[in-house]
Amino acid sequence: MADNHTLPPAVRALAEADFSAVANRFAQAGFSVSQPADGILTIRSKQAGKPAVLVSVGVHGDETGPIELVAYLLDALAQEPHKLAVDLMLCVGNIGAIRQAKRFIDADLNRMFRAERGTLAGTAEAARADVMIAATSEFFAHAGKERWHLDLHTAIRPSVYPTFAIVPDLIADEAKQQLIGWLGEAAIGAIIMNPASAGTYSYYSAEHHAAAGTTIELGRIGTLGQNDLSQFEEAKVALNRLLRGLPPAKAAKEAHVFKVARNIIKLSDNFKMAFGKETQNFTALKKGEEIARDGDTVYTVQHDEELVVFPNPDVRIGLRAGMMVTRVK
Ligand SMILES: O=C(O)CCC(=O)N[C@@H](CCC(=O)O)C(=O)O
Numbered sequence: 001m002a003d004n005h006t007l008p009p010a011v012r013a014l015a016e017a018d019f020s021a022v023a024n025r026f027a028q029a030g031f032s033v034s035q036p037a038d039g040i041l042t043i044r045s046k047q048a049g050k051p052a053v054l055v056s057v058g059v060h061g062d063e064t065g066p067i068e069l070v071a072y073l074l075d076a077l078a079q080e081p082h083k084l085a086v087d088l089m090l091c092v093g094n095i096g097a098i099r100q101a102k103r104f105i106d107a108d109l110n111r112m113f114r115a116e117r118g119t120l121a122g123t124a125e126a127a128r129a130d131v132m133i134a135a136t137s138e139f140f141a142h143a144g145k146e147r148w149h150l151d152l153h154t155a156i157r158p159s160v161y162p163t164f165a166i167v168p169d170l171i172a173d174e175a176k177q178q179l180i181g182w183l184g185e186a187a188i189g190a191i192i193m194n195p196a197s198a199g200t201y202s203y204y205s206a207e208h209h210a211a212a213g214t215t216i217e218l219g220r221i222g223t224l225g226q227n228d229l230s231q232f233e234e235a236k237v238a239l240n241r242l243l244r245g246l247p248p249a250k251a252a253k254e255a256h257v258f259k260v261a262r263n264i265i266k267l268s269d270n271f272k273m274a275f276g277k278e279t280q281n282f283t284a285l286k287k288g289e290e291i292a293r294d295g296d297t298v299y300t301v302q303h304d305e306e307l308v309v310f311p312n313p314d315v316r317i318g319l320r321a322g323m324m325v326t327r328v329k
């Protein structure tokens, strides 16, 4: 982590998963506040029927922008706690990796939210995912119909759309439309509709807890305390609006919509991508162009146009090394 002494106190506290100041304020204002595990805080109203909102940050330890954004927002909300209009679960994901300013310690935490973990079982992140799953299940077990999970990330490499979201297809229609409306308010540039889980946290919440769950990419990885949050002002305003139960605002932007055509899975150590790993997200490839090869398997573009997202040859064998998407609108 950056030199913590120079960080604004609210940012330092959230990055260290120290909820004490915030927890006290909401508890004093009459909310039921609990910390079911390290890095997890729930704040519930004593009145039933509020929307349930899970906000997660730091699922990858080097993705620091969302930690800053949520820290400032939560700090401001804690000054007027009675304005919180939802039941809130806040999850700081990979606490150990945040401390070390690394994506993960042993393995990618955002691939652990699946029934079969194979070679990922036994890692530090498998244990952390179990803790997060238990707390998430408990949180949504008490929830009414309106359920959200906003899992805030940042991308490793540049992107044609600096902000974008991955939305599980299986979310029920009404909730999906509400989520897409919210992503518009947040000025998210592109939405990728995803038909199948890659073991991610937001897909898990959507599939198992009927949440309007999404992974949101806000810019690129950077040093804690040094992110330019002005690029995500609309996202901050939209999140603030949701937590305070204010009426939806007009979309700041209509997102470009894509759908996942195929996940490129790394099959062996022979996996080689046809382009550099700095290739920006949403780079377009034409039918027949090579994407990657892995021994005898050659991945080529099947549609007239496919765009590559998250190209990463360095993932473990068996995991997604890239996502090919096609344009819907
Ligand atoms: O930029 C990258 O290569 C990774 C950024 C990131 O962590 N993205 C998430 C997306 C999760 C999803 O598909 O919903 C991830 O790969 O875990």
Ligand SMILES: [Zn+2]
Pocket (backbone or CB within 6 Å): 059, 060, 063, 153, 154
């Ligand atoms: Zn991430």
